[in-house]
Amino acid sequence: MKVTVKLFLLIRDALGGEGEIEVRLNSGATMSDLLSTLREEYGLPDEIPLRRGVLKLFEGKEVKEMVVLKDGRNFKLLEGLETKLENGAVVALFPPLFGG
Amino acid sequence: MLTENELKRYERQIRIFGEARQERLKNARVFIAGAGGLGSPVSIYLAAAGIGRIRIVDHEKVELNNLNRQILHRDEDTGKKKVVSALERLKKLNPDIQVEAISEMMDENNVLELVEGFDAIVDGLDNFYTRYLLNRAAIARNIAFFHGAINGLYGQATTIIPGKTACLRCIFPEPPPPTTFPVIGATCGVIGCIQATEVIKYLVRIGSLLENSLLLWDGLNGKIDQIKLERNPDCIDCSGK
Numbered sequence A: 001m002k003v004t005v006k007l008f009l010l011i012r013d014a015l016g017g018e019g020e021i022e023v024r025l026n027s028g029a030t031m032s033d034l035l036s037t038l039r040e041e042y043g044l045p046d047e048i049p050l051r052r053g054v055l056k057l058f059e060g061k062e063v064k065e066m067v068v069l070k071d072g073r074n075f076k077l078l079e080g081l082e083t084k085l086e087n088g089a090v091v092a093l094f095p096p097l098f099g100g
Numbered sequence B: 001m002l003t004e005n006e007l008k009r010y011e012r013q014i015r016i017f018g019e020a021r022q023e024r025l026k027n028a029r030v031f032i033a034g035a036g037g038l039g040s041p042v043s044i045y046l047a048a049a050g051i052g053r054i055r056i057v058d059h060e061k062v063e064l065n066n067l068n069r070q071i072l073h074r075d076e077d078t079g080k081k082k083v084v085s086a087l088e089r090l091k092k093l094n095p096d097i098q099v100e101a102i103s104e105m106m107d108e109n110n111v112l113e114l115v116e117g118f119d120a121i122v123d124g125l126d127n128f129y130t131r132y133l134l135n136r137a138a139i140a141r142n143i144a145f146f147h148g149a150i151n152g153l154y155g156q157a158t159t160i161i162p163g164k165t166a167c168l169r170c171i172f173p174e175p176p177p178p179t180t181f182p183v184i185g186a187t188c189g190v191i192g193c194i195q196a197t198e199v200i201k202y203l204v205r206i207g208s209l210l211e212n213s214l215l216l217w218d219g220l221n222g223k224i225d226q227i228k229l230e231r232n233p234d235c236i237d238c239s240g241k
Helices: A009-014 A031-041 B004-009 B011-017 B019-027 B039-049 B082-093 B111-115 B128-141 B185-204
Strands: A002-007 A020-024 A047-049 A054-056 A067-070 A090-094 B029-033 B053-057 B098-102 B120-123 B144-151 B154-160 B213-218 B223-228
Touching: A002 A031, A009 A047, A009 A090, A009 B213, A020 A031, A031 A067, B004 B011, B004 B019, B011 B019, B019 B185, B029 B039, B039 B053, B039 B082, B039 B120, B039 B185, B053 B082, B082 B098, B111 B128, B120 B128, B120 B185, B128 B144, B144 B185, B154 B185, B185 B213
Parallel strands: A002 A090, B029 B053, B029 B120, B053 B098, B120 B144
Antiparallel strands: A002 A020, A047 A054, A067 A090, B144 B154, B154 B213, B213 B223
């Protein structure tokens, strides 16, 4: 199956500016499978260096400072890393913003 | 009825949406949480647009390192309560509107009272803990909530209509860890102006809002994107409401 991954802000920059990737996965793949594929095959880093400190996207397998939406729903409100993906699903990845 | 002065002052925007809608702005009441980076441009542009009553709440004092972005305040205001300079600046900008600036820390004990009776709530906060309080208050009182957040050259905004759209908790179930954040002042300007535009459109009922849509501003690369959002039917803040 094919899943569209949309990357934004400095996560997009970390992958060379590519804003949208079509990722082929096996039927029945989960969010964990997608994120592993992005890390192993597409260069999604565990952390992104900042001028001061780092943005920690992952800690081990756990997603840390990254918002992950599947078809507009936060994956933590679905089944987390076990969230099943379907053909045509759209997954958005962006860093959390909180300042004001 | 608009006065002769108001017809002149708002002439350029009345050309867009007409006198009746300008009266809607005159009769509108907007609550702004924060007189900082986002609160500054939002309050300035809403005051300039003629929102009849603005309440702005902030408990902090002006510090020197606020001044790269918090354009309500000036050098001479450092050390003073932000609400003092906010009130002075907004009243000088538009003497025809009512401005109320309250120096209070928002918490679960006062938030409902603070937002009671307002038509719109604007997020000018710098942490998600207080944002969640405001989110729940907006849902409880059925008041449109205009979210914004920034970091560096990046920003986001969405318009939350209780009972209709994803709320803040639907999108962000957990808060990011609170810390100081880097920011270029103009980023606050971009997002604050988007929030102000959304409020005006909502009040005068023109255009389409950022409902179930998270706008992402990438100032570093000059890109704007939108992500579609969905309500969480089991949301601890808004489900069933």
